[in-house]
């Protein structure tokens with residue numbers, strides 16, 4: 070059966086610190102927030118009670134349409150999750166400003182400056198009136214830093230030996246480690262299904278093997294074999310097209326995956342990095 074890996078050591082949360090900041094969330098808000106937190110990869114290592122402590126440290130922020138919530142280049146303060154409404158995210162590079170994302174209910178932003186101790190990398194402006202769940206940087210860092218270090222250590226040597234990531238710096242590979250999702254598949258289980266049109270993830274084999282198959286004239290043909298460090302799933306990402314083949318676990322196979330949005334946020338254009346390693350099929 071498919072199993073999501075649980076990462077490293079549990080986090081010790083300083084409850085005193087959390088309760089100090091416990092502000093105006095209703096019980097209903099707290100239930101909603103907890104279910105949102107469970108879906109965020111960054112927090113996937115937290116136990117249920119750690120999540121409860123974290124929830125109690127969030128507070129609510131309301132902004133009007135047009136308000137700037139985060140300004141690029143400024144120092145980071147809070148991490149935000151959108152409760153309701155929409156926010157536009159703009160990145161300015163070489164005096165050109167681009168709208169890169171629209172954050173809607175359940176989406177989050179403001180993590181990068183806090184995680185990497187750098188100035189804000191984008192400007193976030195409320196597109197509509199918005200309600201946000203906010204978490205102060207002290208607690209955010211406290212919850213994430215030791216887990217991030219564990220993950221980086223766990224993946225360091227593996228990522229160093231993945232050919233597609235060779236052109237990245239150690240720091241960039243560390244950022245990838247922060248958002249990798251590890252999943253184990255049983256023999257014969259589909260990791261990717263041919264023609265699937267909702268493709269936004271690419272995969273690297275962490276342990277075991279997988280094969281790519283294609284259906285043609287009523288038969289299924291093996292077209293590729295993947296071993297540790299090999300990657301797949303990049304074609305659909307590059308071409309914005311449906312998956313071009315099935316990928317099936319051969320024996321027990323563990324893969325790590327990263328989605329397009331995380332990749333773009335962390336490293337700039339995922340397309341550009343993948344294109345440097347374009348393979349012909």
Ligand code: CMP
Pocket residue numbers: 139145158160169170177178179180181182183188189190191192193333334335
């Ligand atoms: P931070 O730099 O702390 O504040 C701005 C936030 O915008 C950033 O964290 C991310 O959460 C978010 N964001 C979304 N897309 C991008 C992007 N392409 N580049 C940088 N930040 C982004």
